[in-house]
Amino acid sequence: MAQYAIALGSNLGNSYTILNKVIFFLSRYPDIGLASSSPFYQTFPIGPKQPSYYNCCITINSSINPKKLLEILFNIEKKFGRIRNKRWDARTLDLDILLCNELIINTSSLQIPHPQMIKRKFVLLPLCTIASTWKHPITKKTVKEHLQAISYENIM
Numbered sequence: 001m002a003q004y005a006i007a008l009g010s011n012l013g014n015s016y017t018i019l020n021k022v023i024f025f026l027s028r029y030p031d032i033g034l035a036s037s038s039p040f041y042q043t044f045p046i047g048p049k050q051p052s053y054y055n056c057c058i059t060i061n062s063s064i065n066p067k068k069l070l071e072i073l074f075n076i077e078k079k080f081g082r083i084r085n086k087r088w089d090a091r092t093l094d095l096d097i098l099l100c101n102e103l104i105i106n107t108s109s110l111q112i113p114h115p116q117m118i119k120r121k122f123v124l125l126p127l128c129t130i131a132s133t134w135k136h137p138i139t140k141k142t143v144k145e146h147l148q149a150i151s152y153e154n155i156m
Ligand SMILES: Nc1ncnc2c1ncn2[C@@H]1O[C@H](COP(=O)(O)OP(=O)(O)OP(=O)(O)O)[C@@H](O)[C@H]1O
Pocket: 070, 084, 086, 087, 088, 089, 094, 095, 096, 097, 098, 108, 109, 110, 111, 112, 113, 114, 116
């Protein structure tokens, strides 16, 4: 059984409702147990000009392996209306695997920890509300320490 941290984001459609529905959907998914879920934060977009986001994080327990979980999350993004065009395009749903136990994976299609997570306040702030002491397996710093190191502000 592994513990995963997952980041959710949405900035197209009724984002608040979409995130709620996705968390409910995941909580009922076979072999996935929802452990915790953060508050939702409205955040200014990082990157190209586009609508503001709702972001949150969850932790789950699952016997599903990381590669299979990525495939499942990809299909859930599709089910909730994600159309993939360019990188960083506005989207109804983005699901990123942030952490899996103390595991490090570095393949072309899957990197864990998520390489961008420690730079993103819209990830670290919600994650810190549910997993502040989780140690990043590469930097060895906790989620809280990474959050404290970020100076920019994009939370509304
Ligand atoms: N830990 C991970 N979680 C989710 N996707 C990942 C992960 N590691 C690698 N990927 C890969 O990243 C690819 C691009 O993902 P996506 O289209 O969601 O990027 P993005 O959200 O636009 O940008 P970013 O990657 O900066 O969040 C996916 O096809 C997936 O194979």
